[in-house]
């Protein structure tokens with residue numbers, strides 16, 4: 001199996017956002033130079049990122065915006081909605097579940113889970129909060145694809161184990177903990193404190209340019 005840098009996938013998401021805006025503005029054509037300028041990378045980088053997935057556009061003529069946008073959506077798996085559950089309905093879980101534009105991005109919250117007896121049974125955003133014991137049945141019946149982990153650090157592995165047992169293959173982990181999962185499960189960490197630490201490093205070392213490749 002070939003490998004693709006994580007940074008490439010992150011940039012594809014950026015290119016898609018740019019293409020969506022261009023399409024909304026009725027712009028039909030773009031180029032690697034234009035995408036590069038908007039994404040603040042080199043045109044070579046844009047071409048290299050896209051080349052992992054095939055040939056797009058024609059030399060000299062650039063890219064048709066709707067076609068490239070459709071291709072990137074296909075590559076990123078955004079041609080179907082993804083059903084999401086949130087594990088841990090404390091401050092962060094509730095804030096995320098309240099985000100109004102979720103489904104606009106094809107990620108649809110379908111259920112909320114918590115172990116706290118004071119929260120289980122409460123209705124939140126139209127859903128009754130369930131105990132994680134219900135996960136296997138719920139995932140099977142509702143066709144859940146992705147689990148968000150928004151539990152305290154000490155409970156993150158337990159929450160991940162419950163998601164894996166229920167058959168979930170993708171986890172967005174907000175807890176500041178490395179979690180162990182089987183090889184066929186992908187974990188994407190979201191850690192704003194780690195981001196702050198990277199920021200403080202780069203502010204303190206302005207001579208070091210971020211490695212983009």
Ligand code: NAD
Pocket residue numbers: 087088089090091092093113114115116119132149150151152153155158159173174175176190191192193
């Ligand atoms: P919180 O204490 O308000 O909520 C945590 C919830 O998880 C509680 O309702 C608790 O009952 C529930 N819980 C505990 N163990 C559980 C389990 N095994 N299964 C299901 N539910 C369980 O905490 P918070 O402030 O919402 O933070 C949640 C997590 O998110 C923490 O790990 C925190 O460090 C992290 N966090 C991450 C970011 C980020 O950017 N990634 C930002 C803020 C907080």
